Amino acid sequence: MNTTLSHARQNFIQGMSRISHFWGFPRAMGAIFGAIYLSPEALSLDELVEQAAVSKGAISTNVRQLERLGMVHKHIRIGDRKDYYTAETDFWKIIKGILREREKNEFNAALRTVDESLALSQSENSTPEEAELAAFYKTRLEAMQRFFHNLDNLVATVMALDELRQTTIQRLFSNTSDQ
Amino acid sequence: MNTTLSHARQNFIQGMSRISHFWGFPRAMGAIFGAIYLSPEALSLDELVEQAAVSKGAISTNVRQLERLGMVHKHIRIGDRKDYYTAETDFWKIIKGILREREKNEFNAALRTVDESLALSQSENSTPEEAELAAFYKTRLEAMQRFFHNLDNLVATVMALDELRQTTIQRLFSNTSDQ
DNA sequence: TATTTAATTCAGTTTATACTAAACGTATTC
């Protein structure tokens, strides 16, 4: 391959690796996605080993995670034992997948923690001073609860809007045509 | 203090610590914010040391970061050398601060990487095969550019809507009254 | 059934990062 094109690819893969790390995902995950995204053909695990410069073990682990997030798709070919991967090119779908898989769990855990703390703080109030503090906790914790619910609704709304995309959301937030 | 209230506070602080870590911030940062958020009074650095159970050095570092993100506010009292901290209670403001401080840098870096890779890949195309591949890179990289710009617009829009909040956004995405 | 070829798992290593504790700098008070 042309060294300039290969350089462009390496630069891109490195950038994806960096973004991935920034968002709290493994570096290799971004590198793998970058390699798949810039390939006209579906890539096998072994091809990924050389293109993304990551060990086989790491590819195996991370490509599965990428699939769970809906960022890549696995293809099997009859009479061929290798798995081949292509990239999801609809980024809104990707965002949706990430939010669903990743946030939902931790997000609900956060909500539960606030609920718990609130319940705990309201259980008893022996002295007036304690009752006052408990009341303060109540206002603060409830405010946070409301925020989390609002945020949840916002995310749900954006995700729902995505259902009608191509007609709505991309026209709303862009002035160029998408895809 | 009542042991139940103290237990509620510790539970909350632990939860904030966890969320903080999940979002790629230091655990101590969340713990410190949690302690400040649940305090009716502004807290000094030394008070934070015991409430958040984190060393003085870590408090010093993380509380500064919290201030940069607009999550806490520093207060000085005349005739008192200590710094006191209170929590920002407007979470939309906090989100704004985080997006501004944290994403903008890394987000633009990501955009630049894509720009770079695109420029590189389009510089020369000696053979027909290379030209074809370069064309493929172009479509893929441009699609990603568009997505990033749309995302940027979406974020900018949500942030702009926040300016008119209390009248608009919270009524849109909630069925309870906020603040 | 043995051999080849693939993906997965796992033990060990590396690396990055956050944290602690102590030293330091700085300003106020006696």
Place this chain on the structure above:
DNA sequence: GAATACGTTTAGTATAAACTGAATTAAATA
């Protein structure tokens, strides 16, 4: 101007996460 009371910086340490390389499992073909 010495002592005190802060916040900050830094050197060292601990820890967790990710990655590598090798062993293992699984599947297909001979």
